[in-house]
Amino acid sequence: MCLVTPSLAPGADPPWLSLASLRPLHFSARDTQEHASEVPFPKSAFSVAMVLFPVVSADENPPPLGQDPWGDFWLFRFFVNVAGYLTIVVPGFLLIQYFKRRNYSETGRGLCFPVIRSCVFGSEAKSGHPDDVSASSRNDAMDPSTAKQVLKLLFCAAGLQVSYLTWGILQERVMTRSYGATSSSPGEKFRDSQFLVFMNRILAFTVAGLYCAMTKQPRHGAPMYKYSFASLSNILSSWCQYEALKFISFPTQVLAKASKVIPVMLMGKLVSRKSYEYWEYFTAVLISAGVSMFLLSSGTDHHPSTVTTFSGVVILAGYIVFDSFTSNWQDSLFKYKMSSVQMMFGVNLFSCLFTMGSLLEQGALLESANFMARHSEFALHAVMLSICSACGQLFIFYTINQFGAAVFTIIMTLRQAFAILLSCLIYGHAVTIVGGLGVGVVFLALFLRVYARSRMKKRVKKAAVNEVPIQKI
Numbered sequence: 001m002c003l004v005t006p007s008l009a010p011g012a013d014p015p016w017l018s019l020a021s022l023r024p025l026h027f028s029a030r031d032t033q034e035h036a037s038e039v040p041f042p043k044s045a046f047s048v049a050m051v052l053f054p055v056v057s058a059d060e061n062p063p064p065l066g067q068d069p070w071g072d073f074w075l076f077r078f079f080v081n082v083a084g085y086l087t088i089v090v091p092g093f094l095l096i097q098y099f100k101r102r103n104y105s106e107t108g109r110g111l112c113f114p115v116i117r118s119c120v121f122g123s124e125a126k127s128g129h130p131d132d133v134s135a136s137s138r139n140d141a142m143d144p145s146t147a148k149q150v151l152k153l154l155f156c157a158a159g160l161q162v163s164y165l166t167w168g169i170l171q172e173r174v175m176t177r178s179y180g181a182t183s184s185s186p187g188e189k190f191r192d193s194q195f196l197v198f199m200n201r202i203l204a205f206t207v208a209g210l211y212c213a214m215t216k217q218p219r220h221g222a223p224m225y226k227y228s229f230a231s232l233s234n235i236l237s238s239w240c241q242y243e244a245l246k247f248i249s250f251p252t253q254v255l256a257k258a259s260k261v262i263p264v265m266l267m268g269k270l271v272s273r274k275s276y277e278y279w280e281y282f283t284a285v286l287i288s289a290g291v292s293m294f295l296l297s298s299g300t301d302h303h304p305s306t307v308t309t310f311s312g313v314v315i316l317a318g319y320i321v322f323d324s325f326t327s328n329w330q331d332s333l334f335k336y337k338m339s340s341v342q343m344m345f346g347v348n349l350f351s352c353l354f355t356m357g358s359l360l361e362q363g364a365l366l367e368s369a370n371f372m373a374r375h376s377e378f379a380l381h382a383v384m385l386s387i388c389s390a391c392g393q394l395f396i397f398y399t400i401n402q403f404g405a406a407v408f409t410i411i412m413t414l415r416q417a418f419a420i421l422l423s424c425l426i427y428g429h430a431v432t433i434v435g436g437l438g439v440g441v442v443f444l445a446l447f448l449r450v451y452a453r454s455r456m457k458k459r460v461k462k463a464a465v466n467e468v469p470i471q472k473i
Helices: 029-034 043-052 074-101 113-121 130-141 146-176 193-214 224-244 250-258 261-272 278-296 310-333 340-362 364-374 376-403 405-427 433-466
Strands: none
Touching: 074 113, 074 224, 074 340, 113 224, 146 224, 146 250, 146 376, 146 405, 193 224, 193 340, 193 364, 193 376, 224 250, 224 310, 224 340, 250 278, 250 310, 250 405, 250 433, 261 278, 261 310, 278 433, 310 340, 340 364, 340 376, 364 376, 376 405, 405 433
């Protein structure tokens, strides 16, 4: 029996996956008459098959040679990438278990012993909470001159805004627009999000390595393999972030990233057993309401780039879950004696290893390099993406070290608002009045979180100062 479906645009969801235009599938009358006596296909199984597997229209010609319909299916690419990472993770896991069973930290010797001990065992020396270290270094670095402090703050704010606003605009350009388009040819789009993740990580790894080599860093104590957990989740969250732009608009993605505080809180309860204040739950509810207002305000008559599809929502949910795990796992790693740049170096080291291995196994590294050779504009955009990402990470560490997390959060919240505004102006995304109110609610909740957190920290410091130590006689 042949299924007749509407034609699919490259990178788009089938119509049954679109939240904006849900409509039933129809069989042709000829097919219905010819196969009326056959055993009917179960409706539940039919629905699952339609969601999970791409379908080619019966009235269209088969796809041209060299174009793999499965290769354009995001879920298939996701599992292929994960399979590539597992070819490195599984042997590494077996080696770590072998060295631990052999108690290699006590019995090992030879040239490889220091490397194996650092990767598998570390020094196991843990320190206090990293906020204490950063706070003391921040107090030491504070300059008494108010003018110099204002200039430093402006420098940090400008660096963060320029780095990440440029990064966001380039990200949308690379993932949603064609390269090499002419009057006679529509051009071609770049499809491999994993290659962009690799480009970002290789430059960030290089920058972090140079920074660690040129500046004094605390003695490293964490087993190196523990970075691999945060690295895997970070790779997958970045892949989802790039891939989602094929199915959703950039403003939707930015709002979803702003609302990731909700799954971060849930993951914090599961991974770190954290407890939260009432105002944190209240602002989380406000953020959820604002995001819902923005998403539900989109209608079918809006610009095509603003249509949110089911695949886009699923990929975006994957990004939020993976990113929430990354932040909580990194927070647990900071119990060891390390700096933020050492964390950046360790995570990006494993990210380069995983993505390079997966790209080589798939043959996608050479294919992406050929795409760069064919389109010099894409090569420039990819390099600029990586530079903006690496510089942005350094500005993050410097801003937090100089002014604290509260000031940094305010700057990044403003950056998200500017990113939505620039995307709407440059790429023509439509936002309704209700959607605009939803955006306002989200950012109001974010500023309330910053304000409440700063008040809480001041109250704790005041209570500590007023405490009078009891002397024993």
